[in-house]
Amino acid sequence: MASEETVTDGSQARPRRQARGQQRIEQILHAAAAVFAEHGYDAATTNAIAAQAGISPGSLYQFFKNKDDIAHALADHYASQLAALRGEVFTRESIDDASVEDLVDTVLGPLVAFNLAHPGFKALFARTDMPAGLRAAVTPIHTAIHHRVAELIGLLLPDRSHEEVARIATVTIQLVRSMMPLIADASGPERDALTTELHAVLTSYLHQHLS
Structure with a gap:
């Protein structure tokens, strides 16, 4: 009987330990996002x-081997969040019968909101000189974003070649990546003004290819 009670107690304890472990992992990832946002990935320790x-x-090393390991887990977390965003925003319905201005507005608004809600995101994804140790972690997300943006642009420009659509998508994404840190760091009217400027640049660029 005592042996059965011990097994039962142990089986009940394991889920509690697993739950505490998951909470600790989320705690570390939340902290890493804050540190990456404040100091940048390179300077973070x-x-x-x-x-x-x-x-x-x-305690940290019980869950992660080093900073790169944390960044990989944080990248996976952002990937799942972005997947949900892509499902909501980057849809065919968002382009059917929509003007270029409406399309940019439909996509840009949620992207700005995502970056504001995830301040560590820019440290991992906005930079162009990605550290080698982090490149493998973020490449799948960059590829997925590029694929979806190219898909939308292909619907907008159905007569263009695959190579041209891919190039336009690359430029569009780079424009957003270059401006997003400035938008995220600004506040109030200045943030709104920067977002409006980015909107104007994107619509002008896409209109250029429609003409």
């Missing part, structure tokens, strides 16, 4: 992340 999370470095 595991000690700073542990301090931000309110845990010891030793």
Whole structure:
């Protein structure tokens, strides 16, 4: 009987330990996002992340080997969030019978909101000089974003070649990536003004290819 009680207690404890472990992982990732946003990926350290999370470095190393390992997990987290965003925004319905201005507005608004809600995102995805240790983690997300943007542009420009559509998508994404950190760092009227400027640049660029 005692043996059965021990097994039962253990089976009940495992889910609790797993839940606590998942909570700790989320705590570390949240802290890493804050540290990456404030200091940038290169300057961030595991000690700073542990301090931000309110845990010891030793506790952090129970879940992650190093900073790159944390960044990979954070990239996976952002990937799942972006997948939901792509499902909501980057749809065929968002382009059917829509003007270029409406299309840009439909896509840009949620992207700005996503970056504001995830301040660590720009440290991992907005930069063009991605560290080698992080490149593999973010490449699948960049590829998925490029594919979806190219898909929408292909619907907008059905007579263009695959290569030209891919190039237009690349330029469009780079315009957004270059401006998004400025928009995220600004506030109030200045953020709105920068968003309006980016909207104007994107619509002008796409109109150029429609003519």
